[in-house]
Amino acid sequence: MTPCLQFPGGARFAFTVIDDTDDGTVDNVRPIYRLLESLGMRTTKTVWPVRCxxxxxxxxxxxxxxxxxxxxxxxxxxxxxxxxxFHGATMETSPRERTVRALECFRRVFGAPPRIHANHAFNRDNLYWGAARVDDPVLRRLYRFVSPQTPDFYQGHCPGSPYWWGDLCVAQIEYVRNLTFSEINVLRVNPSMPYRDPTRPYVRWWFSAADADDVDEFNNLLRPEHQQQLEEEGGVCVVATHFGKRFARDGKPHPDTQRLLELLAARNGWFPPVGELLDWLRARRESECLAAGEWHQMQWRWAWDLLARRARALAHQSQRGAMALWRDGLSPHLRST
Ligand SMILES: [Zn+2]
Known part of the structure; x- marks a missing residue:
């Protein structure tokens, strides 16, 4: 159940974005940032401090x-x-030395260490990633069954590993993202966000997010009926997305995204960056940890949403493949024989 929150300025909901830097360039993300700024929204952008x-x-x-x-x-x-x-040092796996250099570069350029980190793809320096994201023994077994990586592949949190940087993470970084869901009001799934997890000691606080990989998923998440739901429930939305994935073309934001964000900005919402929102939520927490029942439900909801997203992506892919085959003058049946 969503906790009843009195947002700053009498707002009826909170909305923000964590934009992972995958595929991001100045040209393909600047239009969306100019739009957000013009609408009074301030969000969070992950970066890679060093080249690969x-x-x-x-x-x-x-x-x-x-x-x-x-x-x-x-x-x-x-x-x-x-x-x-922070999105790790760079786009591929980094040994500790490169992560140290990247964190120093971040602090030098922005004047302070990053407050927020999100793991990236298959980087081995990710912390508590892969099957280590969950505790449920059934889900862990399932994850290992479908995952190409060995159980000990991700080692950012493993002292002694060449990829270890857990000590730097806990010393410098306040919040790390773990599970994401297909749900605009993240508090419906994780009302106790942000939370501490004593079994994962190299992260101070964890938070959850709504998953929207690219512009199509983002636009679907922000459909007017979902916006209405977020407002009616007095909810909180932190969207995890990639503004580098087709949010802009020819120097302009995607027209549907523009329309939907304008609609959202016209509602009575609070639009702070992720760190400010999490600080505010944290100040209202009565206890630091997560109830066992909430964590259990979060893990299964995450697994279910992940499965459903993969199934939709596969269906979309095969549909596009079939259309391409028709354009080539071949039926899928003929091609498959
Ligand atoms: Zn990434």
């Missing part, structure tokens, strides 16, 4: 703070009130 000289198959298009024009854009964004956060 060994190359990256999936993320090579992304810019990092080693690109001067991207770094300048981020510094300007911070001055405009947006929050900068």
């Amino acid at each position: 000289p060994e190359g990256s198959g999936d993320f090579w298009l992304s810019e990092t703070m080693d690109d001067a024009h991207y770094r300048d854009f981020l510094v300007d964004l911070q001055a405009r009130g947006f929050e900068m956060a």
